Amino acid sequence: MVAGGILDVMHEDFERCVRAVQSKDARFDGWFFTGVKSTGIYCRPSCPALPPKPANMTFHPTAAAAQQAGFRACKRCRPDATPGSPEWNVRADVVARAMRLIADGVVDRDGVTGLATRLGYSVRQLERNLRAEVGAGPLALARAQRATTARLLIETSTMPMGQVAFAAGFSSIRTFNETVSEVFALSPTQLRQRSGGRGVTAGSSAVRLRLPFRRPLVPDSLFGHLVATAVPGVEEWRDGAYRRALRLPHGPAVVSLRPDVEFVECRLQLSDHRDLTGAISRCRWMLDLDADPVAVDEALSADEVLAPLVAAAPGRRVPKTVDAAEFAIRAVLGQQVSTAAARTHAGRLVERFGEAVDDPDGGLTRVFPSVESLVDADLSSVLAMPVSRRETVAGLVRALADGEVVLGPGSDWEVAREQLSRLRGIGPWTVESVAMRALGDPDAFLASDLGVKVAAEVLDLPSSPGSLSRRAAMWRPWRAYAVQYLWATGDHAINRLPES
Template sequence: MELDFERCYRAVDSRDQRFDGWFYTGVTSTGIYCRPSCPATTPKRRNVRFFPSAAAAQSAGLRACRRCRPDAAPGSPEWDVRADVVGRAMRLIADGVVDRDGVPGLATRLGYTERHLHRMLRAELGAGPLALARAQRAQTARILIETTGLGMAEIAFAAGFGSVRQFNDTVREVYAAAPSQLRVARGGRPTPGGAGTITLRLAYRPPLHAAALLDFLALRALPGVEEVRDGTYHRGLRLPHGAAEVALTPADGHVSATLRLADLRDLAPAVARCRRLFDLDADPAAVDGTLAADPALAPAVAAEPGVRLPRAVDGLEMLVRAVATQQVSLASARTTLTRLLPPAATDGGLRGFPGAEELLALPDEAFRMPAARRETIRAAARAAADGSLDLDPGGDREEAARRLLALPGIGAWTAGYVAMRALGDPDVGLTTDLAVRRGAAALGLPHDPSTLDAYAGRWRPWRSYAVIRLWRAA
C-alpha cells in the first residue's frame, strides 16, 4: 500500500478523523506513532513517517501514543472491503486465526505458501502475519488490563500470548509501560459485570445512522438468538472456544459493547464479529458521497447520513436464513428458523445459531419447509463442514459464489444476498429483489430488473449500500 506523503500530512495537520485507521503517523523524534487525528502538536515534516498498519509502526521501533491511542482507532475500510488476498488475510487475522492455527493455518485458509503470504503482507502492510497478530494481541491485552480484574497471567493467555514473559515484553515495547502501570493509569477500576464479562467501546467513522441499523436487525431478529430492546441489540454467538452473548448500544462516536464470554480467549473474535455485524469499519463519507451524486438518492442521503450495511456474525447462518426466506414472508421464515434452534438456555439467555454439524444432525421433522429447500440447507451444511464452501470473512468471494450457485436450490439472488451480508461485498445490486424494485419505484427510478441493473452502475462500488437505502424506501 503506497501512502502519498503530502495527502497524509495534510490529514494530520487538519486532524481529520476520517483518516483514522487508514494510516498511522510515526514521529521519529519522539519514538511514538499516532492516529491522524491526534490532538498533539503537528510534528515537523522531517520527523514524520507514515505507516499502513500499527504493526508496521511497531516493527520500526515506535510505541503507541498514550494520548490518542492509535490501537483503538477504527479499522481500515480498505482491508474491510477488499476482496484480494491481503484484505482476506487481514480479516482472518482480526478473527484470531493466527492465534489459533498459526501462520501455516492462515496460509492454508488462503491457499498460498507461508513465504508468499509473508511477502504480500510485507509489501502491502509493512509487516508480516506474526507482527500483525502480535499488534492485535497487544491491543486485546490492553483492553483486558484496563477493563477487567483478571490477573496478569490470565490476561496473557486470554490475549493469545504464549507466555507471561512474552506478554510483559510486548506490552512494555508497544506501550512503553508495564502491564501493572497501564492498570494503575486507568484507576484500577475494572468494569463491573462478573467473570468473563467485558465492556468496551468500538470506534467508528461518523456518521452512523443507528436507527436504520437497528430497524433492519429488529425486523429480521430470530427469537432465542437475537433481539433489539431499548436501543440495544442483543444476540448469542458461537465462538471458537465457546458460547457468548453480546449487547451492542450505538452511542456518539462509538458503539458500547458488553461481551459475556465463556472463554476470554474469544475476545478478539467476538470484537471482530461485532464490528463486522454493525459495519463499523466502513467509510460513510465515501459511500454517501457516491450515492448522493444521484439526484434520486441525494435527499435520502441528506436526511439519513451514515446508513450502514448490516452484515453477519456467521456465513453459514446467513445462507440458511436466506434459503428459508425464499418465496415466503420474513415472519414465516422466522417461525421456520426457530424450529432449527437448540433448546433455550436454562438461564433464559440467548444462544448462537446452529453450526454445520448441528444442522446435519437434525431430523426431517425440524425442517418445516418444502423438501427441496431442506435438502438445499443440508447440502450447504455438508459443504461448509468439509471445507469446500468457505463463507467466513476471509473467504474468496468469487469462489464462494461459484460454489453457492453449484448447490441445488441456490440462485443468483441467494448468492448475491450472502455475498453482501456474509462476505461483506460492498457492490451487490440485487436488482431482481422485489423490495429493491419497489424502493426504486418509490424514488422514481427504473424498476424493471434489467433497466435498474444498468442504472445501478452509477452507484459502483457501493451498490450494496444503495440496496439498503432502496429497502428503506420501500
C-alpha cells in the same frame, strides 16, 4: 479516499497524509498511522497533540508496521483504539482476506501455516505479500492485535495479569510484559492503574468496551434490520441494546450492543477470554463499523436520484452477520417468504438443534446450530415448508460441511458466488444476499429483491432486475450501500429502532 472506484494506498501519499494530520481529520483514523521521529511514538491522524513538523513524520499502513519501525503507541490519542482500515473490508484479494482472518484470531489459533493454508498460499508467498503492502508479516500483525487485546483486558477487567496474558494469546508472561511495555511504553500494572479502576466486578467474565466508528452513522436501519429479522432465542432487543448469542472457538458467548453518538457500547459475556479478539472483530464486522461513510456517500450522491436520500440520512451501514454459514442457512429459509415466516423457521431450527447458552441478564437461550449439528438432522419434523426448499437447506448444509462451499472472512467473493450458484434451489437473490451480508462485498446488489423493486418504482427507476442492474452500474463499487438507501424508503420495521 476513492479514486476511480479503487482505494488509494493512503500511507504512500506523503503530502496528503501531512494535510490530514495537520487538520486532525478523524476520517483518516485507521487508514494510516503517523510515526513521529522526534519522539519515537506513533499516533492516529486526529491526535489532539500539536502536529509535528513534516520532516519528523513517517506514515505506516498498520499499527503493526509502525511498531515494526520502532515506534510506540501515543498515550494521548491511543492509536490502537481507532476504527480499522476500511480497505480490508472492500477488497477480496489475498492481503485483504488475510487481514480479515488475522482480525478473527486465526494466527493465534492455527499459526501462520494455518492462515496460509486457508488462503491457498505458501507461508513464504503470504509473508511477501503482506510485507509488501502492509509493512509487516502475519506474526507482527497478530502481535499488535494481541497487545490491543491485552490492553482491553487490563483496563476493563479485574483478571490477574497471568490470565490476561494467556487470554490475549501470549505464550508466556515474559513475552506479555515485554510486548505491552514496548508497544504502550507502560507496564501492564501501570496501564491498569491509569484505567482508574473502571473494570468490571471481580469474578465476572464480562468485558465492557466502546467500539469506535467513522461518523456519520445511522443506527435506525442498522440495528432495526438486525432486530426485525432476529431469530427467537438467539437475538433480542432489550433496554435499548441489540443482544445476541455467539458461537466462538472456545465456547458460546453473549454480546450486548448499544448505539451511542460517537461509539457503540459493547458488553461481552465470554466462556473463555481467549475469544475476546475474535468476538470484537465479529461485532465490528456485523455492524460495519470500519466502513468509510464519507467515501461511500460521496460516490452515491453523484446520482441525482440517490443524492436526496443520502443527504437526508448520511452514514447508512450494511447490516452483516457474526457467522457466514448461519446467515447462508437463514437466507435459504427466507427465500420467497415473509420476514416473520423466516424468523419462525429459523426459531424452530434453533429450538431443536441449537446449543444452550446461559444468559442471566436477558432472554437468550441458544446459539444458532452449527453446520455439523445439522448434517445428519431430520429437518422434515422441524421445517414446515415445501420439500424442495427443505432439500435446498439440507444441500447447503452438506456443501458447507464438506467444504464444497466455503464462507467466512477469508473467502474469495467470486469463488463463493460460483460455489453457491451450483447448489440446487439457490438463485441470484440468495447468492447476492450472502455476498452482501455474510461475505461483506460492498458491491453486492439485490436486483430482484422485492423491497428494492418497490423503492425503484417509487423513485422512478427501472424496476426489472436487468434494467435496474444496468442503471445501478454508476453506483459501483458501493451498490450494497445503495440497497440500504433504497430499502430505507419503505415503511418497514427494518428501518427503525424498536421501542425499548
